[in-house]
Amino acid sequence: MSLKGKKILLGVTGSIAAYKSALLVRLLIKEGAQVKVIMTPSATEFITPLTLSTLSKNPVFTSFVNSENNVWNNHVDLGLWADAIIVAPATAKTLSKLATGFADDLLSTVYLSARCPVFFAPAMDLDMYVHPSTVNNIALLKSYGNHFIDAEHGELASGLIGDGRLAEPEVILQELEHHFSCIPVAKGKRVLITAGPTLEPIDPVRFISNRSSGKMGYAIAHAFAKAGAMVTLVSGPTSLQVTDKNIKRINVESAEQMFLKTQESFAANDVVIFSAAVADYTPEEVATQKIKKKGDNLTLDLKKTKDIAGTLGKQKRDNQLLIGFALETEHEMEYASDKLVRKNLDYIILNSLNDTGAGFAHDTNKISVIDSKKNVNHFPLKSKDEVAQDIFNIVLTHWNEV
Secondary structure, X not given: OOOOOOEEEEEEOOOHHHXXXXXXXXXXXXXXXXXXXXXXXXXXXXXXXXXXXXXXXXXXXXXXXXXXXXXXXXXXXXXXXXXXXXXXXEXXXXXXXXXXXXXXXXXXXXXXXXXXXXXXXXXXXXXXXXXXXXXXXXXXXXXXXXXXXXXXXXXXXXXXXXEEEOOOHHHHHHHHHHHHHOOOOOOOOEEEEEEOEOOEEOOOOXXXXXXXXXXXXXXXXHHHHHOOXXXXXXXXXXXXXXOOOOEEEEEOOOHHHHHHHHHHHHOOOOEEEXXXXXXXXXXXXXXXXXXXXXXXXXXXXXXXXXOHHHHHHOOOOOOOEEEEEEXXXXXXXXXXXXXXXHOOOOXXXXXXXXXXXXXXXXXXXXXEEEEOOOOEEEOOOEEXXXXXXXXXXXXXXXXXXX
């Protein structure tokens, strides 16, 4: 959800279409946005502040001073709080005032104080909508960099048929979602991701590996890159390709190589996601020549590989976010929670081979996310691209909360 955690300031003005603002608030809240509402005095004649306060779960602002407790409603603070302002419905009067900077109420002063994107959804009768003064005011507001959600064609309060009807709340919501989905919300962030299997050589021909395809790690890399992050992807052997210029791919084969390359980049990154399926063991000795088939049995002496997440978890710096993966077949929650603590992770992504469609080689995955406070969030089976977006959203929510 591109609106999750976003702070939306809704301005409601004096139009019969103000009743739709209640529906818009409900949709915004459902999408995870924080909503505050400012009403012009005339708007309160069409819908009550109590209705919008109840739906938004926040007090509604109607004037410079709260009449109940005589507290000043600071227009500057409100303008700086918002990630976006949407004026819906926006009447001809409001458009005229804001186009000329005539600040005589709370909404107009907040508009002049805001540094965030501002959206207008006009609502008025058809002749008012096409009047040269309204057309000029809209053009002027657009020239300031404001966004407009065009009025729709249909039956108006006057009984006439034409342009001027407020866009439906679903349309307004889609415009906001499109706006935020196009913003590189992770711009300036550096993300390090490990992906794919490792290959532990036995001799020049044979090796020990696992069934990991790398699809999950690559999907995560593309989700962060799409949001503007600079991604370093340390990848084991896989046929997958990188398609985003924001991803720097470093190819490795063995667990030792993956550790060294991950360690090189570790300190410089804001987020580190250990999604690779790293071999736990590697041959004690690697034969320099192909091992010939002799006898009925072959014994290999194995040694533990370096615990990449565990080792680097001890080097974690303040404000660095570490995320690990746990693929389990039994005692899933117990083993994943233990791994979360031992490796000093902030989150661990658990998936189970007992879940149909999850695990290696699939295009889908089913995850549960455990955080350092032992909160658990279960997700249904989804495509790995959708799972990657869920993981990105978890990180984005974390950034917004700190």
